Amino acid sequence: MKDSTKTIPFSSPDIQQGEIDAIAKVIRSGWLVAGQYTKEFENLFCQYTGSRYAKTVSNCSAALHLSCIAAGCGPGGEVIVPAQTHVATAHAVEYTGAKAVFADVHSTTGNIDIQSVERCLTNRTRGVIPVHMAGISCDMDLLVQFCTENDLFLIEDCAHGLGSRYKGQHVGTFGLAGCFSFYPTKQITTGEGGIVISSDTQTSQLVEQLRGFGIDSSPNKRTIPGHYEVNDLGYNYRMTDFQAALGLGQLRRYSDNLKKRQANAQQYVEELTNSTKVAFPLFSVDNSYFLFQGILNKSIDRDMVVLKLQECGIGTSVHYTRPVPLMKYYKDKYDLSEQNYPSAVAYGKQVISFPVHSNMTEEDVTYVCDHLKAIIK
Secondary structure, X not given: OOOOOOOEOOOOOOOOHHHHHHHHHHHHHOOOEOOHXXXXXXXXXXXXXXXXEEEEEOOHHHHHHHHHHHOOXXXXXEEEEEOOOOXXXXXXXXXXXXXXXXXXXXXXXXXXXXXXXXXXXXXXXXXXXXXXXXXXXXXXXXXXXXXXXXXXXXXXXXXXXXXXXXXOEEOOOOOOEEEEEOOOOOOOOOOOOEEEEEOOHHHHHHHHHHOEOOEOOOHHHOOXXXXXXXXXXXXXXXXXXXXXXXXXXXXXXXXXXXXXXXXXXXXXXXHHOOOOOEEOOOOOOOOOOOOEEEEXXXXXXXXXXHHHHHHOOEOOEOOOOOOHHHOHHHHHHHOOOHHHXXXXXXXXXXXXXXXXXXXXXXXXXXXXXXXXXXXXX
16 A cells, blocks of 8 residues: 655655755856866766776767767768667767667667677678666677677767676776766766766867867967867867766765665565566676666566556656667668567566665665565566
8 A cells, every 4th residue: 555655756866965065166156167176077987987088078968979979980880789778879870970770689688689789790880889778787798809809999878887897897998988977867967967988098089179169278278268279070068067066076975875776776686586577687786776677577567567656656767668779760761670679679568667766765665666566466
């Protein structure tokens, strides 16, 4: 029975008074872009991920787009992306004039299937963009080997991956670039925002230049105001300094946030282990648990479960209901069929994302599990 006083939101940003004070300080300073907090945020992100460089941008889509440009994407080329992802992953490829080619995914994790990737390879393939779905790292050994053997670039979509590791190494550091999101539902947020990490100097410099219209110097580095050169066709993809101030405090606390997410996920696993109606990947300390996802039995109407949980005050979501190649733009443009993506289709029909954020208590997790078990019984 529903506790009428109980509401568990799907996400809950970890914003404290310190971040609010820092935002006010930036606004009062009058220097709102490319200031002190942006540099501190980028430096701390490097420390946390082990990357050499980090460049803030306006969102993760911008991060992916600029990374594709830096990798040399363009007309005539193809880039392999997973069929199950946010459309931003494929859009970033298409923005450059290259073609997004879709590989199927694993039916339990939603991560890209290396065997399907191999089948997508042509003489026009230029790179691969894997997505660490829900915070579960892809098999980076296989992907790095595949890209190395075929002379392909590797860009990691880490929109879900802050705090995720593969054999001890933070995701986003295996290829040319890693792209992160700070959307409000993510582990840390700047409202909108993203970042590109790379250990390649040329890539980092190009991203920094392209995010600001292609101008060769930022305002604080010019000896004479207004004197600058434009070397490339750049974009207005900058993050503000008050956004960086919002993210900085959260990033400083993120180790504690991550431990709480992982504890919540481990509790989900323990409480749902005996259920035959919902499956989920084994618990792992390498998973950032942006989401805790379950795969419901085919006999269960997933959308009904979402609505029933909503009636109990429990927020859920679905990542994602429809594979990207079956979205109208891609389906019509490339004449794609669901027969080519059976696992992605099955995943989209039965996956459900449960709240796992750091503001949840043990009682909250139990409340979700008890109601879920009652509904699917």
